[in-house]
Amino acid sequence: xxEELELHYGYLFEEELLHEINxxxxxxxxxxxxxxxxxxxxxxSMPLLVSGVIKILRxxxxxxxxxxxxxxxxxxxxxxxxxxxxxxxxxxxxxxxxPAKLIMVPVQKMEEWMRNYHSWRxxxxxxxxxxxxxxLETIDSIAFMKMDERLLKHLRDKAMVTNDDMIVTTHQEIxxxxxxxxxxxxxxxxxxxxxxxxxLGRNSIKVIDL
Amino acid sequence: xxEELELHYGYLFEEELLHEINxxxxxxxxxxxxxxxxxxxxxxSMPLLVSGVIKILRxxxxxxxxxxxxxxxxxxxxxxxxxxxxxxxxxxxxxxxxPAKLIMVPVQKMEEWMRNYHSWRxxxxxxxxxxxxxxLETIDSIAFMKMDERLLKHLRDKAMVTNDDMIVTTHQEIxxxxxxxxxxxxxxxxxxxxxxxxxLGRNSIKVIDL
DNA sequence: ATTATCTAGTAACTTTTGTTACTGCATATT
DNA sequence: AATATGCAGTAACAAAAGTTACTAGATAAT
Numbered sequence: 001x002x003e004e005l006e007l008h009y010g011y012l013f014e015e016e017l018l019h020e021i022n023x024x025x026x027x028x029x030x031x032x033x034x035x036x037x038x039x040x041x042x043x044x045s046m047p048l049l050v051s052g053v054i055k056i057l058r059x060x061x062x063x064x065x066x067x068x069x070x071x072x073x074x075x076x077x078x079x080x081x082x083x084x085x086x087x088x089x090x091x092x093x094x095x096x097x098x099p100a101k102l103i104m105v106p107v108q109k110m111e112e113w114m115r116n117y118h119s120w121r122x123x124x125x126x127x128x129x130x131x132x133x134x135x136l137e138t139i140d141s142i143a144f145m146k147m148d149e150r151l152l153k154h155l156r157d158k159a160m161v162t163n164d165d166m167i168v169t170t171h172q173e174i175x176x177x178x179x180x181x182x183x184x185x186x187x188x189x190x191x192x193x194x195x196x197x198x199x200l201g202r203n204s205i206k207v208i209d210l
Numbered sequence: 211x212x213e214e215l216e217l218h219y220g221y222l223f224e225e226e227l228l229h230e231i232n233x234x235x236x237x238x239x240x241x242x243x244x245x246x247x248x249x250x251x252x253x254x255s256m257p258l259l260v261s262g263v264i265k266i267l268r269x270x271x272x273x274x275x276x277x278x279x280x281x282x283x284x285x286x287x288x289x290x291x292x293x294x295x296x297x298x299x300x301x302x303x304x305x306x307x308x309p310a311k312l313i314m315v316p317v318q319k320m321e322e323w324m325r326n327y328h329s330w331r332x333x334x335x336x337x338x339x340x341x342x343x344x345x346l347e348t349i350d351s352i353a354f355m356k357m358d359e360r361l362l363k364h365l366r367d368k369a370m371v372t373n374d375d376m377i378v379t380t381h382q383e384i385x386x387x388x389x390x391x392x393x394x395x396x397x398x399x400x401x402x403x404x405x406x407x408x409x410l411g412r413n414s415i416k417v418i419d420l
Numbered sequence: 421a422t423t424a425t426c427t428a429g430t431a432a433c434t435t436t437t438g439t440t441a442c443t444g445c446a447t448a449t450t
Numbered sequence: 451a452a453t454a455t456g457c458a459g460t461a462a463c464a465a466a467a468g469t470t471a472c473t474a475g476a477t478a479a480t
Binding site: 380381382392393396397399400410412413 | 456457458459460
């Protein structure tokens, strides 16, 4: 595991902390679609994302979903951090958007490392900061943008994190992410295609002007 | 200042930390409507709210506003915390919803106290946690609820934080908070009144079933 | 090969939200 | 007192989003 750690977190953490993480952390490799965390579940370890993309979802009482944001390499789950200070139940769902590699660290170490490692404190604060910013961006989208703009932004975001302008998904899946209906998405996608912003295929969307 | 500190933060912080806060903090009293922080402004000190209510707003490029959440006694501004780790410009606007009393602490102390005081670390993490939860709640509202539900929730929230079921405001003001138009609010308020959930007066709304 | 399921396109319609315009009334200004 | 301004109510209409229903082609299952 130590190589992956060095490679992706070496510039962030002191040698000593890297060593500790290597000691207590466990390596985990998950396939696309794997459910890493679900709403109401108890959190016992926090993930350091080494590769791949994780999508973070919110769900309401009726089971309606909404995509909050994507996590990429170097990110951790800010919601997990909360377990150390407040309620231990997850407020969100985390699904592997692509195959992913993670290092799982027991939450007990959080407080200890916060005390001992300047770099860890910074990492945690940075994570909270990044997540708050992303939540703000999500709020901007749903509060200020219309569905067609949100859709295009979503496609571009997805193309960005997967580093591929060819998106393999269904209209239904997109509708879930944006919390609307399949018919609405089909309609808007068709309009976007007519405007030359995307190209539609079966189970695929090509984003033109990224 | 030390009395206010002892009273509202005494149970949170060690004697030594309280002493430090008392040394470097400055007391501030602001009237209703006072703009404590605006988007794009640089942050030089973080506020510990002693009394009153602060509303935190987001604004888009067109100047359209949206209420994110209220801060109450014992809260601090998580957005301010970010100054120590990332960009130093505020992403939000903070307005005194009621007259308020605050203790302003220079941001330079953040990192020092994070290192030295367990209670401070906890306080900061708790704050981030609370704010993330509130952001989630805000997202739930705008993503999953219709305008009439959001309106009623907003009125109840407002009645809650001000501890008064009589809300003194205008339809226009509410429309700004929820990012919609005055006419829509007037329409929905009338419906809520007919349903017996509120009573309307000039510049005032009484919330019935809290 | 036949059947069933998944996916996408489209039409027709409803509901929700946003917009414009005008009204009367209360309060503030001169 | 006369005038101006701010606030709320309402109607009429437009736009956006949500819903239902049906179609047809692609893929999967038997």
